[in-house]
Amino acid sequence: MKVACAVRLKIVLPTPEGLTDKKHLQQLKIMAPPPEEIRSESVPAPAPAVVVTVDVLTVSELKQQPQEDEKQVWKYLDVRTEEEMAKGHLHNSHNVPYMFITPQGTREKNPLFVEQVASLFTTDQHILVGCQSGKRSELACVDLLAAGFMNVKNVGGGYIAWVQNGLPTVVPVHTPAPTTAPPSPTPAEFAT
Numbered sequence: 001m002k003v004a005c006a007v008r009l010k011i012v013l014p015t016p017e018g019l020t021d022k023k024h025l026q027q028l029k030i031m032a033p034p035p036e037e038i039r040s041e042s043v044p045a046p047a048p049a050v051v052v053t054v055d056v057l058t059v060s061e062l063k064q065q066p067q068e069d070e071k072q073v074w075k076y077l078d079v080r081t082e083e084e085m086a087k088g089h090l091h092n093s094h095n096v097p098y099m100f101i102t103p104q105g106t107r108e109k110n111p112l113f114v115e116q117v118a119s120l121f122t123t124d125q126h127i128l129v130g131c132q133s134g135k136r137s138e139l140a141c142v143d144l145l146a147a148g149f150m151n152v153k154n155v156g157g158g159y160i161a162w163v164q165n166g167l168p169t170v171v172p173v174h175t176p177a178p179t180t181a182p183p184s185p186t187p188a189e190f191a192t
Contacts, residue, residue: 049145051138053154056161059128063090074126077117079140080159084132088171090162094120098131098140113140114147123148130155130162 054062062074076090079098089095096116099107110116121127127149131137134156141154155162163169 049142051141051145051152051154053134053138053156054128055156056165056167059130059153059155059162060167062126062128071122071125074128075121076155077121077127077129077140078159079113079129079131079137084159086172088159088163088169090130090159091168091170093130096120098136114143117144117149118147121149124150126151126153128153128155131158133160134158 059074059076063076065074067073076093078085078089078093078095080089080095081097081099081101082095083101085095096113097110098113099109102108117127127144129137129140129144129152131140134154135158137158138154141152144152157164159169
């Protein structure tokens with residue numbers, strides 16, 4: 001893909017003795033290419049970021065690799081909704097939803113996603129990005145790579161594949177709300 005661009009340069013050079021500013025500018029105009037040539041020059045568009053996808057078994061191994069440098073340790077970023085995360089997640093995972101569920105039941109992209117991730121990670125940290133099935137996390141990786149995050153990998157198959165492979169998860173234990181304890185028996189009730 002070629003992108004046409006116009007370039008406007010302001011070059012400030014010392015004026016040699018005896019050369020007025022007007023003459024100096026005329027010389028610069030003569031040396032500069034005509035405007036139509038500048039506009040017709042094309043610059044190749046930057047290559048789109050390539051998302052690297054790894055399977056959950058590789059993710060499990062990467063998470064367990066000890067590293068001397070904290071930035072080399074792979075951190076898990078779960079981009080599912082808070083509701084999905086509450087049903088189960090990987091140990092020590094960070095949650096920044098890529099999408100929210102609206103009151104109408106539709107999904108809407110989190111407009112602060114990259115900013116929220118940047119508050120948790122530096123752009124040179126190693127981040128494994130996962131969701132429920134691998135689709136949202138792939139989109140999240142595209143956004144993170146475009147924002148300058150350099151070491152981002154998509155978790156293929158997401159949380160579903162993680163569970164299907166029998167890998168460890170954290171599932172919250174739902175305890176029933178406390179009920180009122182029955183009254184303690186009185187000494188007279190013990191006597192009977």
